[in-house]
Amino acid sequence: MPTPLVSPYGSWKSPITADLLLGGSVNLSQPRFDGDDIYWLEGRPAERGRNVIVRFANGRAEDVTPPDFNARTRAHEYGGGDYTVHDGVIYFANDADQRLYRQRPGEVPQPLTAADKSRYADMQVDAARGRLLAVREDHSAPGEAVNSLVAVALNDGAVATLAAGNDFYSSPRLSPDGRHLAWLTWNHPNMPWDGTELWLAELAADGTPRDARRVAGGSTESIFQPEWSPPGPGDNGALHFVSDRSGWWNLYRLNDMENVPAERLYAMDAEFGQPQWVFGMSTYGFVDADTIVCTYSQDGHRFMALLDTVGGRLQTLDVPYTGSMLAIADGRAVYVGASPTAAAAVIFLDLSGLGRPDRSAVLRRSTDFAVDEGYLSIAEPVEFPTTGGLTAHGYFYAPRNRDYSAPPGELPPLIVTSHGGPTSATTGDLNLSRQYWTSRGFAILDVNYGGSTGYGRAYRERLAGQWGVVDVDDCINGARWLVEQGRVDGERLIIRGGSAGGYTTLRAITAHRVFKAAASYYGISDAEALAQETHKFESRYNDKLIAPYPTGRDLYVERSPIYFADQCSAALILFQGLEDKVVPPAQSEAMFIAARNKELPVAYVAFEGEGHGFRQAANLKQAMENELYFYGRVFGFEPGEPLEPVEIENLP
Numbered sequence: 083m084p085t086p087l088v089s090p091y092g093s094w095k096s097p098i099t100a101d102l103l104l105g106g107s108v109n110l111s112q113p114r115f116d117g118d119d120i121y122w123l124e125g126r127p128a129e130r131g132r133n134v135i136v137r138f139a140n141g142r143a144e145d146v147t148p149p150d151f152n153a154r155t156r157a158h159e160y161g162g163g164d165y166t167v168h169d170g171v172i173y174f175a176n177d178a179d180q181r182l183y184r185q186r187p188g189e190v191p192q193p194l195t196a197a198d199k200s201r202y203a204d205m206q207v208d209a210a211r212g213r214l215l216a217v218r219e220d221h222s223a224p225g226e227a228v229n230s231l232v233a234v235a236l237n238d239g240a241v242a243t244l245a246a247g248n249d250f251y252s253s254p255r256l257s258p259d260g261r262h263l264a265w266l267t268w269n270h271p272n273m274p275w276d277g278t279e280l281w282l283a284e285l286a287a288d289g290t291p292r293d294a295r296r297v298a299g300g301s302t303e304s305i306f307q308p309e310w311s312p313p314g315p316g317d318n319g320a321l322h323f324v325s326d327r328s329g330w331w332n333l334y335r336l337n338d339m340e341n342v343p344a345e346r347l348y349a350m351d352a353e354f355g356q357p358q359w360v361f362g363m364s365t366y367g368f369v370d371a372d373t374i375v376c377t378y379s380q381d382g383h384r385f386m387a388l389l390d391t392v393g394g395r396l397q398t399l400d401v402p403y404t405g406s407m408l409a410i411a412d413g414r415a416v417y418v419g420a421s422p423t424a425a426a427a428v429i430f431l432d433l434s435g436l437g438r439p440d441r442s443a444v445l446r447r448s449t450d451f452a453v454d455e456g457y458l459s460i461a462e463p464v465e466f467p468t469t470g471g472l473t474a475h476g477y478f479y480a481p482r483n484r485d486y487s488a489p490p491g492e493l494p495p496l497i498v499t500s501h502g503g504p505t506s507a508t509t510g511d512l513n514l515s516r517q518y519w520t521s522r523g524f525a526i527l528d529v530n531y532g533g534s535t536g537y538g539r540a541y542r543e544r545l546a547g548q549w550g551v552v553d554v555d556d557c558i559n560g561a562r563w564l565v566e567q568g569r570v571d572g573e574r575l576i577i578r579g580g581s582a583g584g585y586t587t588l589r590a591i592t593a594h595r596v597f598k599a600a601a602s603y604y605g606i607s608d609a610e611a612l613a614q615e616t617h618k619f620e621s622r623y624n625d626k627l628i629a630p631y632p633t634g635r636d637l638y639v640e641r642s643p644i645y646f647a648d649q650c651s652a653a654l655i656l657f658q659g660l661e662d663k664v665v666p667p668a669q670s671e672a673m674f675i676a677a678r679n680k681e682l683p684v685a686y687v688a689f690e691g692e693g694h695g696f697r698q699a700a701n702l703k704q705a706m707e708n709e710l711y712f713y714g715r716v717f718g719f720e721p722g723e724p725l726e727p728v729e730i731e732n733l734p
Contacts, residue, residue: 131698257321323344
């Protein structure tokens with residue numbers, strides 16, 4: 083191997099370019115079985131973010147969704163649960179009109195629901211009654227959308243209401259014998275990870291629910307993924323779910339539908355559930371009536387396991403990819419998985435031959451770009467001290483590029499990344515977007531600040547009333563800890579994030595003087611405006627994160643970066659989609675104007691046709707390269723490849 087070239091951090095040339103990252107990349111989600119066929123959803127940046135249903139049959143994958151359709155629901159704005167499939171028929175929500183469509187592979191989709199102002203998600207076929215169970219979000223009346231649980235007749239698209247009156251619904255799940263229906267519901271100001279209720283009803287012959295009752299959950303208990311097991315000896319399937327009543331999202335079973343509480347299947351300080359940001363999430367499924375395949379996270383690591391519900395034994399599986407979004411049928415599993423050295427992929431697993439390498443197969447990779455491990459930085463889970471004598475978590479990535487080394491004595495610049503949500507989490511799985519930076523000579527600290535999931539309910543609730551404080555403190559303390567360890571350059575600290583992570587970024591540079599540069603992607607600068615303008619799903623989210631509004635208005639102002647822009651001392655680049663309904667463009671524009679008036683180095687990049695989270699390859703490429711160019715100009719290094727310049731105001 084040639085001797086590495088000596089070059090300053092940040093200036094290294096890398097084979098991990100924006101073009102290669104995005105040229106053949108896709109986002110993978112929602113795997114499904116239908117008989118011998120396997121389906122999944124692909125989000126394609128190269129097709130302007132279009133979502134395509136893909137079928138894997140007879141050893142090959144083929145697109146099902148025609149080019150003029152986009153399988154995407156906008157329910158809750160974030161969507162999820164965009165399609166289902168039953169006996170060779172696909173039912174999906176189409177982005178352009180939000181109608182439900184019915185399609186057989188190779189045929190033109192036909193509309194099922196009327197052209198109105200309804201959105202549908204989280205579908206399940208009730209074949210015996212000729213209907214589709216779904217969540218409906220009705221935007222026909224002024225004010226907040228109305229959510230309900232509905233049945234859509236497959237013969238004429240007529241919609242009948244099954245449950246209504248609460249603010250939100252999700253996860254309609256029909257028992258194997260068709261006699262019972264379970265679902266989740268919750269109300270403002272709770273989010274689904276705060277408090278949800280699991281309801282159960284008998285179904286009359288015509289499908290009308292009766293004797294509906296709450297069987298689990300409440301305002302301080304989060305229920306996730308109700309699911310029916312296959313019929314076993316003496317029963318027609320048992321209702322399972324994930325609950326955090328112990329402080330951790332563990333698996334439970336309702337053995338007797340007339341008798342609550344439910345039985346915890348395995349007690350563990352680990353998370354078997356996830357925050358329900360989108361519909362249709364799945365972290366477990368059934369091999370048979372007594373055996374569950376599940377995924378869980380513990381201490382910053384993710385695992386797949388088999389749970390014997392009779393013997394109460396959990397067996398960790400030795401598989402090369404861990405992940406979630408599981409589907410299981412007839413002794414087979416398909417899921418979206420990744421590893422520290424392999425990007426996300428759709429994985430098939432024959433559960434009858436666990437431990438044999440030939441029983442697992444990659445059906446689709448999220449990228450065709452293979453990277454030599456000499457350019458990959460492997461995630462190092464870290465814990466570091468933070469405010470109040472507590473500990474926070476994250477992943478550290480050291481700079482790595484086999485072709486380069488830094489001059490003696492030089493320490494790398496550090497990018498502190500704050501994830502979105504804020505109720506979410508980052509993982510240590512391979513993400514080539516991170517490697518874009520580490521292979522150029524940047525270190526990264528990916529922070530799971532207090533409020534993140536994966537560390538139990540108490541850790542998640544650190545953010546209650548403290549958003550903009552705890553998250554910021556944890557990012558700052560993580561950066562300082564790495565500086566104290568001598569691993570990064572304390573004079574070149576950067577913070578970046580998107581959405582809620584963008585808010586943390588903007589708070590960090592207006593309330594503190596630690597970071598020298600920052601990048602905000604559709605970040606929140608005005609917490610009060612967010613409370614006034616955002617969509618229904620998150621409209622009361624800040625009641626928990628900051629304070630009830632408007633009674634707590636003073637605290638909203640205190641926590642809003644826009645009012646303290648004159649205290650900002652960091653160079654700032656802002657990226658914004660002009661069709662963003664979650665964080666309107668006015669927020670980034672106001673922050674840009676304030677920073678410009680303060681005569682800080684600042685740039686604003688806006689994209690037509692983008693909403694909350696960029697989907698189009700050309701825009702994703704531009705944002706990545708603009709950000710690198712910005713850091714080069716701010717810190718005085720020359721990137722390893724030519725980049726299109728971005729206009730920077732007030733650059734010395």
